[in-house]
Amino acid sequence: xxxxxxxxxxxxxxxxxxxxxxxxxxxxxxxxxxxxxxxxxxxxxxxxxxxxxxxxxxxxxxxxxxxxxxxxxxxxxxxxxxxxxxxxxxxxxxxxxxxxxxxxxxxxxxxxxxxxxxxxxxxxxxxxxxxxxxxxxxxxxxxxxxxxxxxxxxxxxxxxxxxxxxxxxxxxxxxxxxxxx
Amino acid sequence: xxxxxxxxxxxxxxxxxxxxxxxxxxxxxxxxxxxxxxxxxxxxxxxxxxxxxxxxxxxxxxxxxxxxxxxxxxxxxxxxxxxxxxxxxxxxxxxxxxxxxxxxxxxxxxxxxxxxxxxxxxxxxxxxxxxxxxxxxxxxxxxxxxxxxxxxxxxxxxxxxxxxxxxxxxxxxxxxxxxxxxxxxxxxxxxxxxxxxxxxxxxxxxxxxxxxxxxxxxxxxxxxxxxxxxxxxxxxxxxxxxxxxxxxxxxxxxxxxxxxxxxxxxxxxxxxxxxxxxxxxxxxxxxxxxxxxxxxxxxxxxxxxxxxxxxxxxxxxxxxxxxxxxxxxxxxxxxxxxxxxxxxxxxxxxxxxxxxxxxxxxxxxxxxxxxxxxxxxxxxxxxxxxxxxxxxxxxxxxxxxxxxxxxxxxxxxxxxxxxxxxxxxxxxxxxxxxxxxxxxxxxxxxxxxxxxxxxxxxxxxxxxxxxxxxxxxxxxxxxxxxxxxxxxxxxxxxxxxxxxxxxxxxxxxxxxxxxxxxxxxxxxxxxxxxxxxxxxxxxxxxxxxxxxxxxxxxxxxxxxxxxxxxxxxxxxxxxxxxxxxxxxxxxxxxxxxxxxxxxxxxxxxxxxxxxxxxxxxxxxxxxxxxxxxxxxxxxxxxxxxxxxxxxxxxxxxxxxxxxx
Numbered sequence: 001x002x003x004x005x006x007x008x009x010x011x012x013x014x015x016x017x018x019x020x021x022x023x024x025x026x027x028x029x030x031x032x033x034x035x036x037x038x039x040x041x042x043x044x045x046x047x048x049x050x051x052x053x054x055x056x057x058x059x060x061x062x063x064x065x066x067x068x069x070x071x072x073x074x075x076x077x078x079x080x081x082x083x084x085x086x087x088x089x090x091x092x093x094x095x096x097x098x099x100x101x102x103x104x105x106x107x108x109x110x111x112x113x114x115x116x117x118x119x120x121x122x123x124x125x126x127x128x129x130x131x132x133x134x135x136x137x138x139x140x141x142x143x144x145x146x147x148x149x150x151x152x153x154x155x156x157x158x159x160x161x162x163x164x165x166x167x168x169x170x171x172x173x174x175x176x177x178x179x180x181x
Numbered sequence: 182x183x184x185x186x187x188x189x190x191x192x193x194x195x196x197x198x199x200x201x202x203x204x205x206x207x208x209x210x211x212x213x214x215x216x217x218x219x220x221x222x223x224x225x226x227x228x229x230x231x232x233x234x235x236x237x238x239x240x241x242x243x244x245x246x247x248x249x250x251x252x253x254x255x256x257x258x259x260x261x262x263x264x265x266x267x268x269x270x271x272x273x274x275x276x277x278x279x280x281x282x283x284x285x286x287x288x289x290x291x292x293x294x295x296x297x298x299x300x301x302x303x304x305x306x307x308x309x310x311x312x313x314x315x316x317x318x319x320x321x322x323x324x325x326x327x328x329x330x331x332x333x334x335x336x337x338x339x340x341x342x343x344x345x346x347x348x349x350x351x352x353x354x355x356x357x358x359x360x361x362x363x364x365x366x367x368x369x370x371x372x373x374x375x376x377x378x379x380x381x382x383x384x385x386x387x388x389x390x391x392x393x394x395x396x397x398x399x400x401x402x403x404x405x406x407x408x409x410x411x412x413x414x415x416x417x418x419x420x421x422x423x424x425x426x427x428x429x430x431x432x433x434x435x436x437x438x439x440x441x442x443x444x445x446x447x448x449x450x451x452x453x454x455x456x457x458x459x460x461x462x463x464x465x466x467x468x469x470x471x472x473x474x475x476x477x478x479x480x481x482x483x484x485x486x487x488x489x490x491x492x493x494x495x496x497x498x499x500x501x502x503x504x505x506x507x508x509x510x511x512x513x514x515x516x517x518x519x520x521x522x523x524x525x526x527x528x529x530x531x532x533x534x535x536x537x538x539x540x541x542x543x544x545x546x547x548x549x550x551x552x553x554x555x556x557x558x559x560x561x562x563x564x565x566x567x568x569x570x571x572x573x574x575x576x577x578x579x580x581x582x583x584x585x586x587x588x589x590x591x592x593x594x595x596x597x598x599x600x601x602x603x604x605x606x607x608x609x610x611x612x613x614x615x616x617x618x619x620x621x622x623x624x625x626x627x628x629x630x631x632x633x634x635x636x637x638x639x640x641x642x643x644x645x646x647x648x649x650x651x652x653x654x655x656x657x658x659x660x661x662x663x664x665x666x667x668x669x670x671x672x673x674x675x676x677x678x679x680x681x682x683x684x685x686x687x688x689x690x691x692x693x694x695x696x697x698x699x700x701x702x703x704x705x706x707x708x709x710x711x712x713x714x715x716x717x718x719x720x721x722x723x724x725x726x727x728x729x730x731x732x733x734x735x736x737x738x739x740x741x742x743x744x745x746x747x748x749x750x751x752x753x754x755x756x757x758x759x760x761x762x763x764x765x766x767x768x769x770x771x772x773x774x775x776x777x778x779x780x781x782x783x784x785x786x787x788x789x790x791x792x793x794x795x796x797x798x799x800x801x802x803x804x805x806x807x808x809x810x811x812x813x814x815x816x817x818x819x820x821x822x823x824x825x826x827x828x829x830x831x832x833x834x835x836x837x838x839x840x841x
Contacts (some may be wrong), residue, residue: 048782049704049791070565076423078567081416121567123552128562132552136545136574143537150533151525 047080048088053095062095065104069094069111070121078121090119184249187237188328191278194230194285195318197223201288201311205304209376217300220307221292227314228289235269235282238327242269248334251275251327257340257759259730267351268341273475273491274327276354280471281317283355283362287391288314291366298387305373313365316498324491340759343731349409353402357429360399361467364436364460366391371460372506375513380453385446388460390818392443396436397814403429404807415765415780417698417795419803422571427550428470434543435463438536445532449594450521452529454514455536461510465503466543472499473550524596531589535582542578549574583637583688586681587644591651609647613640624696634692641685649678673820680813686806693799700796704789714796716777717741721749723790731755736781736790738768752781776800 047066053059063080069090071082079087079094090111097107111119123129163171201223208216238251242265247253255272256265270276288310295303321327344350370388374380406429411419420426439459445452472495523529549566556564591605603610617636624631650656652674653666701713710719719739726733733753741747752768767780775798782791 047702049702050785052702068567068569070567075425076421076565076567081414081418081421083415116563118563118565121565122569122573123564123566126562128556128559129552129564132548132566132570133574135548136541136578139541139544140578143541147533147537151530 047091051088051091051095053099055099058095058098061104062091062098065094065098065108066091068108068121070119072115072119076121090115183237184241184246184328184330187234187241188326190230190234190237191318191322191326191328194227194234194281195315195322197227197230198311198315198318201227202308202315204308205311206308206376209301209304209308212301214300217304220304221295223311224285224288224292224307227311228285231278231282231285231318234328235278238275238278239266239269242266242275245338246334247336247338248330248332249327250329250331253331253335253338255341256338257730258337259759260341260346261729263348263351264341264346267345270354271341271345271350274321274325274329276358277317277321277325277475278327279355280358280362281314281321283358284310284314284317284365287363287366291369295387302373302377302384302387305376306369309369309372310365313369313502316501320491320494320498324494340730340757343755343757343760343762343764344413346730346757347409347413349405349412353405353409356398356405357402360395360397360402360436361429361432361470363391363395363398364432364439364464364467366395367436367439367460368464368502368506371457372509374457374517375506375509378513378516380446380457380517382447382450385443385456389440389443389447392436392439392460393814393818396433396440397811397818399429399433399436400807400811400814403433404804404811407807408804411800412767412769413764415767416793417767417776417778417797417800419694419800422549422566422568424473424550427546428473431543431546431550432463432466432470434539434546435459435466438539438543439463441532442536445529449523449529451523452533452536453517457514457517458510459536459540461503461506465499465506466547468495468499468502472496523594526592526599526602527596528589528592528594531585531592534585535589538578538582538585542575542582545574545578546571580637583641583684586641586684587648590648590677590681605651606644606647609640609644612643613637628696631692631696634688634695638685638689638692641688642682645678645682645685648681649674671820673817676813676815676817676820678813679816680810683806683809683811683813686802686809688806690799690802690804690806694797694803697798698796698800701794703792704785705792706789711792711794713794715742716796718750718779718792718794720790720792728755730759731757733766734781734784736779736792738779740770740777750777750779752779754781754783771801773801773805774799 047063053062066080067078069079071077071079071084071087071090073084073086074082077087079090094107094111097110102110108120117124117126123132125133201220204216204223205220207213208219240246241249241252242256243262245252245256245258245265247256251272251274255275256268260268268275270279288307291298291303291306291310295306298306367388370384370391374384403426406426407419410421411417439456442452442456442459446456472492475491475495549570553564553566556562587606587609588602592602613636616639617632620635621629621632649667652670653663655663658666699714701711701718703711705711705720707720707722710717712718717740719741721737721739724735724737726735733755735751735753738750738752739747740750748770750768750770753766755764755766756762757764765780765782767778769779770777775796778795778797780793782793784790
């Protein structure tokens with residue numbers, strides 16, 4: 001499945017490519033709004049039969065690596081899932097590297113050196129992503145502290161007043177009657 | 182002429198919304214019954230005006246009035262009627278109109294059915310609701326007018342994106358909006374409560390049905406979207422953690438938390454401040470979702486420039502409402518009554534834990550969605566945040582929530598003993614551990630996570646059923662006693678059972694799909710047979726033909742498990758000439774336990790077709806479980822409806838009637 005939204009000379013916007021291939025717009029998006037004179041390109045899928053390597057071991061490695069690589073023109077879709085032609089190029093490139101004898105790490109490094117960290121679906125831990133990785137822990141800690149403070153404040157609250165004899169009698173009566181729906 | 186009347190109706194609605202935002206507020210402040218009594222009329226008037234405009238837009242689509250820009254851009258005379266209608270919300274302007282229509286429906290519902298609300302609260306709720314309507318009507322009229330004309334009118338339109346020409350997607354946006362926009366009720370009630378300076382059990386009782394309603398719709402909407410992605414994409418993906426999906430998922434997480442915290446306010450008169458805050462945040466997340474989808478800021482940083490006015494306008498609305506409400510919260514929250522005391526180990530404690538973790542989970546999704554933008558703005562680098570990030574952050578945060586989903590409802594209100602509570606769920610716990618161990622052994626220890634996933638699913642499903650069994654004293658008391666207890670249990674209790682067990686079904690589905698899915702991707706010529714997970718797929722023939730507005734190429738596959746029998750699956754590839762687009766129509770057969778999935782590719786010129794065959798075990802459970810959760814919400818809602826407007830029960834009885 002592909003959503004082709006390569007726009008050519010939209011009436012209200014300059015020619016611009018805004019590929020959103022193979023991604024479901026969970027709600028209507030600009031891609032759909034756009035006046036689309038879509039370029040018709042040959043339909044394609046995610047991994048295609050002609051890309052699959054003869055060597056099953058290499059292919060398994062390629063598939064596993066592909067799932068961590070982002071299709072550059074898609075929304076958070078891995079090249080393994082995407083049917084964009086750019087994703088296909090990247091899949092073929094990855095397989096070439098693996099066939100040439102690269103280790104997984106070498107192949108990934110090669111692709112990152114070409115396309116940058118943007119291509120990694122799992123952001124590497126750098127100074128500028130440190131907050132991204134640490135924040136969930138931080139939030140968890142904050143939630144824990146909040147939880148604790150709330151409860152200790154609760155503990156400090158005065159205990160509820162004891163039941164009056166009238167309440168006591170009413171309660172006994174209610175218990176005797178059993179639950180009434 | 183008709184479109185101009187529609188345009189006029191929208192301006193009228195704007196004016197009514199303006200009055201609705203001011204007059205009832207003044208009326209409530211002065212305790213002026215005349216001014217306050219105006220509020221419902223204004224809300225209904227606004228609803229009628231917007232509904233009228235919406236009907237006119239639908240009419241323009243049905244009649245293919247290509248002198249309207251949106252119709253020309255998104256419709257075509259050849260399109261089937263259903264997709265002409267669903268095309269109304271298949272574009273920015275029309276879907277925005279649907280957005281305000283649903284907003285006005287909620288407002289109208291409060292106006293018409295909110296007779297038991299205190300007059301001042303009702304006026305203030307309607308006033309806040311009117312402000313939201315005002316902001317979005319202004320947004321429509323100033324940046325996204327659906328009634329804009331095109332001169333000269335083209336002979337035919339551009340057609341709707343073929344990928345949207347689908348029954349599932351025809352009802353998906355309205356469902357989603359019912360959810361998104363429904364949380365505006367929580368917002369209006371929260372802000373009104375802050376103005377009133379009073380939150381009590383009655384307030385929570387009024388808010389909860391609306392929150393439930395919105396939650397049910399959002400759950401169903403997300404499920405539909407996910408299922409649609411599954412059968413449309415051609416390879417069976419169902420969730421991608423993409424910004425647009427996250428946009429609907431964040432309000433869902435916050436809404437789920439809100440649902441549970443409102444329960445504490447209603448039952449125990451505690452957690453008022455937090456519930457108010459959640460009410461504000463949940464709708465703010467809905468607004469952020471709207472912003473994300475409309476501005477295109479995250480889809481591609483560049484598409485923000487598409488129409489910067491829209492993005493900036495929504496950002497302004499977002500800042501105004503979230504900022505204003507939070508400011509009000511900061512000023513007024515401390516004056517709200519503090520809640521009743523309870524011990525750490527208690528139903529309330531469990532619900533607070535649920536809320537804290539759901540909030541962290543929502544925060545994690547929020548961070549993952551927006552962090553790439555932050556890095557981009559810092560300059561020098563661009564990053565992506567994909568599934569591996571969420572698997573390492575979101576999943577661990579949610580794991581304790583899942584574990585607590587059985588234990589929580591087992592806890593007593595006010596105070597309980599952890600040891601005693603744990604011993605009450607001993608049996609399902611043992612069963613869940615057994616399932617996990619069994620899965621671990623069957624997988625030869627290959628994946629601890631898969632085994633844990635099945636264990637958690639078993640814990641949720643069996644544990645929740647165990648809750649029900651315990652409640653009706655199944656096997657402990659005589660059978661007719663159990664039956665009587667089962668009948669007398671309120672629908673909301675069954676709502677709890679369905680929703681929590683539904684989550685277990687979802688977890689089982691996700692785990693099964695992750696663990697055992699199989700695929701076979703290959704070129705096939707007619708007569709060739711492929712094997713996958715014990716099935717043989719034989720390509721019997723390929724036919725070409727014409728649909729209503731597309732041409733298709735259809736493969737016919739005989740699927741067998743043995744020599745005899747079998748069934749035929751017919752995946753298609755479609756070509757829509759109007760948009761020059763190709764789509765795949767996967768063939769899917771399901772027997773509840775597994776799906777077989779074939780998508781049919783193109784001919785390679787040598788008489789071979791690219792075919793993708795998938796074996797998807799347990800995958801129907803993902804959507805089945807989600808729908809079960811929505812059903813649970815509905816069940817709860819029927820209970821609620823009976824109770825709305827009823828005199829408040831005496832507290833003693835409230836305790837005996839067990840909670841949901």
